[in-house]
Amino acid sequence: xxxxxxxxxxxxxxxxxxxxxxxxxxxxxxxxxxxxxxxxxxxxxxxxxxxxxxxxxxxxxxxxxxxxxxxxxxxxxxxxxxxxxxxxxxxxxxxxxxxxxxxxxxxxxxxxxx
Amino acid sequence: xxxxxxxxxxxxxxxxxxxxxxxxxxxxxxxxxxxxxxxxxxxxxxxxxxxxxxxxxxxxxxxxxxxxxxxxxxxxxxxxxxxxxxxxxxxxxxxxxxxxxxxxxxxxx
Numbered sequence: 001x002x003x004x005x006x007x008x009x010x011x012x013x014x015x016x017x018x019x020x021x022x023x024x025x026x027x028x029x030x031x032x033x034x035x036x037x038x039x040x041x042x043x044x045x046x047x048x049x050x051x052x053x054x055x056x057x058x059x060x061x062x063x064x065x066x067x068x069x070x071x072x073x074x075x076x077x078x079x080x081x082x083x084x085x086x087x088x089x090x091x092x093x094x095x096x097x098x099x100x101x102x103x104x105x106x107x108x109x110x111x112x113x114x
Numbered sequence: 115x116x117x118x119x120x121x122x123x124x125x126x127x128x129x130x131x132x133x134x135x136x137x138x139x140x141x142x143x144x145x146x147x148x149x150x151x152x153x154x155x156x157x158x159x160x161x162x163x164x165x166x167x168x169x170x171x172x173x174x175x176x177x178x179x180x181x182x183x184x185x186x187x188x189x190x191x192x193x194x195x196x197x198x199x200x201x202x203x204x205x206x207x208x209x210x211x212x213x214x215x216x217x218x219x220x221x222x223x
Binding site for chain 2: 040056107
């Protein structure tokens with residue numbers, strides 16, 4: 001068990017470009033969550049999957065954001081036409097279905113939009 | 115609306131000086147209250163889950179307690195390596211986890 005991994009760890013992009021992040025959860029964890037964290041704030045829920053099904057999306061997730069978990073294993077989060085306000089740490093977490101109250105977080109992807 | 119408020123925002127202590135961090139919450143149908151530790155540039159690290167009022171959990175120099183409206187994270191004789199941001203979060207009936215803004219703790223040697 002190597003924990004939750006995220007790639008890349010850092011991404012710098014220009015406004016208007018598209019970016020994609022990847023999250024590999026702990027193996028056999030059914031649930032996968034995406035959060036966004038800005039400086040001085042706690043993580044804010046974006047969306048979550050149970051296996052390959054996306055069960056809930058936050059109002060924070062505008063139509064420029066899309067997330068997938070095609071085979072119920074890794075997940076991707078894509079942001080289209082990035083804006084400076086998208087600059088944040090994007091965190092992924094996973095949990096087993098039997099214990100959804102315990103979420104294990106990855107190291108995050110730091111996005112900077114210039 | 116479900117809400118989590120942490121205080122203080124920041125706390126500076128001398129090594130060995132014990133103190134407590136507060137987390138007050140309003141949530142419908144509390145399923146669990148969590149404490150996480152977050153170091154700069156890293157993801158949150160799970161510490162504790164508390165489920166019902168009166169419950170307490172301990173880990174090394176940390177002890178978490180829960181009442182019907184708030185939770186405390188007590189830090190006994192802290193060391194500089196305890197310096198971090200401590201996040202409180204609650205899980206409501208819809209499974210979503212709502213985080214507070216955190217308390218930045220700095221332990222001076």
